[in-house]
Amino acid sequence: MDGISFSIKIGEIYGLLGPNGAGKTSTLEMLEGLNDIDGGSASIDGLDVSTRTHEVKKIIGVQLQANEYFDRMSLSELLVLFGKLYAQSPNPIELLKRVNLEDKASAKPAELSGGQKQRFSIACALVNDPKVLFLDEPTTGLDPQAKRNLWQLVRDLNDSGMTIVLTTHNMEEAEYLCDRIAIMDQGKIIAEDTPQNLILEHASEPPKAKLHGNIEDVFLALTGHELRD
Amino acid sequence: MITPLQFHLATVFLKIFLRDRQSIVFTLLFPLIFTGVFLFSDGEPDPIKLGLVNQSQSTLAANFSDLVAQEPLFNVTEGGLVELKQELINGDQTALIVIPTNFEDAKEPSKITLLLDAAQVRQADAIAKTLNNSLISIERDIREIEPMFSLEVEDIQARPQRYIDFLLPGILAYMLMNLCIAGSGFNVVEYRRRGILKRLFVTPIQAKDFIVAIILSRMVIILTQISVILGLALMLLNIKIAGSLLSLYGMVILGTFIFLCIGFFLGSLAKTQEAIRPIVALTTFPQLILSGVFFPITSLHELLQPIAQALPLSVVVSGLRGISNDGASLLALNSTALGLVVWMAISFFVAVKYFVWKEVAN
Numbered sequence: 275m276d277g278i279s280f281s282i283k284i285g286e287i288y289g290l291l292g293p294n295g296a297g298k299t300s301t302l303e304m305l306e307g308l309n310d311i312d313g314g315s316a317s318i319d320g321l322d323v324s325t326r327t328h329e330v331k332k333i334i335g336v337q338l339q340a341n342e343y344f345d346r347m348s349l350s351e352l353l354v355l356f357g358k359l360y361a362q363s364p365n366p367i368e369l370l371k372r373v374n375l376e377d378k379a380s381a382k383p384a385e386l387s388g389g390q391k392q393r394f395s396i397a398c399a400l401v402n403d404p405k406v407l408f409l410d411e412p413t414t415g416l417d418p419q420a421k422r423n424l425w426q427l428v429r430d431l432n433d434s435g436m437t438i439v440l441t442t443h444n445m446e447e448a449e450y451l452c453d454r455i456a457i458m459d460q461g462k463i464i465a466e467d468t469p470q471n472l473i474l475e476h477a478s479e480p481p482k483a484k485l486h487g488n489i490e491d492v493f494l495a496l497t498g499h500e501l502r503d
Numbered sequence: 504m505i506t507p508l509q510f511h512l513a514t515v516f517l518k519i520f521l522r523d524r525q526s527i528v529f530t531l532l533f534p535l536i537f538t539g540v541f542l543f544s545d546g547e548p549d550p551i552k553l554g555l556v557n558q559s560q561s562t563l564a565a566n567f568s569d570l571v572a573q574e575p576l577f578n579v580t581e582g583g584l585v586e587l588k589q590e591l592i593n594g595d596q597t598a599l600i601v602i603p604t605n606f607e608d609a610k611e612p613s614k615i616t617l618l619l620d621a622a623q624v625r626q627a628d629a630i631a632k633t634l635n636n637s638l639i640s641i642e643r644d645i646r647e648i649e650p651m652f653s654l655e656v657e658d659i660q661a662r663p664q665r666y667i668d669f670l671l672p673g674i675l676a677y678m679l680m681n682l683c684i685a686g687s688g689f690n691v692v693e694y695r696r697r698g699i700l701k702r703l704f705v706t707p708i709q710a711k712d713f714i715v716a717i718i719l720s721r722m723v724i725i726l727t728q729i730s731v732i733l734g735l736a737l738m739l740l741n742i743k744i745a746g747s748l749l750s751l752y753g754m755v756i757l758g759t760f761i762f763l764c765i766g767f768f769l770g771s772l773a774k775t776q777e778a779i780r781p782i783v784a785l786t787t788f789p790q791l792i793l794s795g796v797f798f799p800i801t802s803l804h805e806l807l808q809p810i811a812q813a814l815p816l817s818v819v820v821s822g823l824r825g826i827s828n829d830g831a832s833l834l835a836l837n838s839t840a841l842g843l844v845v846w847m848a849i850s851f852f853v854a855v856k857y858f859v860w861k862e863v864a865n
Contacts, residue, residue: 306705307705308701308704308705308861328707331705331706331707332707334705336702336705338698338701338702338705340697340701340702341698341702342697342698342699343699343702344515344519344699345519345523346518346519346522346523347515347518347519351515351518355511355512355515356706358507358508358511358512359508359703359706359707359708360706360707361507361508398702402706
């Protein structure tokens, strides 16, 4: 990381956008207390991440890129376990309902599809009812149906008052979901604003006739919005 | 001392283990095989296959061959020189003695030939000595003299002690070490590689919670295994345990704690799945040699002895042996108890202090 500085407002969806290797995940992991911050500081809800990591961990929810869990444990057992890690006893079925997986309560993570796995990861991140939710490339590798479904989930969580920080290298996702975006490259933030302002400022020439939708909308219109898990 | 979180996590690890049918089968199979091996070998060497060619017609030769045949160390086959020699070459006989035609009560000493392949026979000395003894007793019979001396071997602790009684505590401790290091070290590397540890440590969990939980769950599994082995050893191998079972289990629990903690440390030391194996081998193998599992530490070179005595496996071996062979109480094992406390402190400290949960470079 190279002298980056940004602040995220309560209740917004903030996107870190950038190509692979830009430093999105490293930035996220510094905020989550997973990576050491060797210069400068970061604070969440008034808590310094470096010195009060333990307290910070209690108020954040994290979905990592690698989402593997203990073998031979069912989804609801894993959610109970994650609850215990925060000294809480959440209702696993309620959590699974929030991510539309209630019928998978006794399934094992290995039996889930990519989209279901991501949604389960988010359910795990919700066990402590976090103030801030971190999502690291939540839709990478998902088919369009699963992707749109996840976007809706993120929107719903944000509507319930949760602050969400996510990384993506999908422009459309950033534009669709984020209230504000920071574009990162080679460890630096090269632009930060709302998607609209960034487009006004940086998009060289607006298209003459506005296109509604793109090829993905065509794909979805033809194949339907139904989830293919 | 144990928090609800640690307890819950321990039940989770136990559940994970109990749902792994294959590992359960092998966990129970292992003690069975282990006991079975001892059941069928029970420490007594197999009799040596000895071919005997009697070319003499004398009663003396007949007496001698009878005496040799009675020797429990030998399994004697009588026959002709040519056929038995061929059997010896084929490896069907271990050694061959030839009583010559002139073997009789003559004035000059008679010669008996012992044929063997010295490269194949580790017991060449023992065979020769036993034959010599048989010859001496025949000679005494002929000359009608009584032996002047007899050697009686008496155990100063006045209890019947077989090699297996000495061996079992050592093997038990060695097995304990292997089970523990596999249970913690290999698990940690695997969980870390898959990013499971990283996910766990995004929550407010602390290294000691994780370590204590694995120790608790493994303790249950290992105590079950040890109980099966002990049960079988007591019933089938007629092993005598001089001390109390309570002391023995106490010792096993302390040993398990030490070796699991060492396993965690090795698991943190190893960056990859490939590295953990040589690291574990490098830690356990020298201890197998040096820690008095098969023979007492006092038979090592003098310079090595203090080092050997300080090894964690030595401490556990001597503790178990003290309880099982000498009837010591866990609390009365002075230097061993000190070694245990020191190793418990060291191993727990390094396990927690150097615990690595972060994902390592791919």
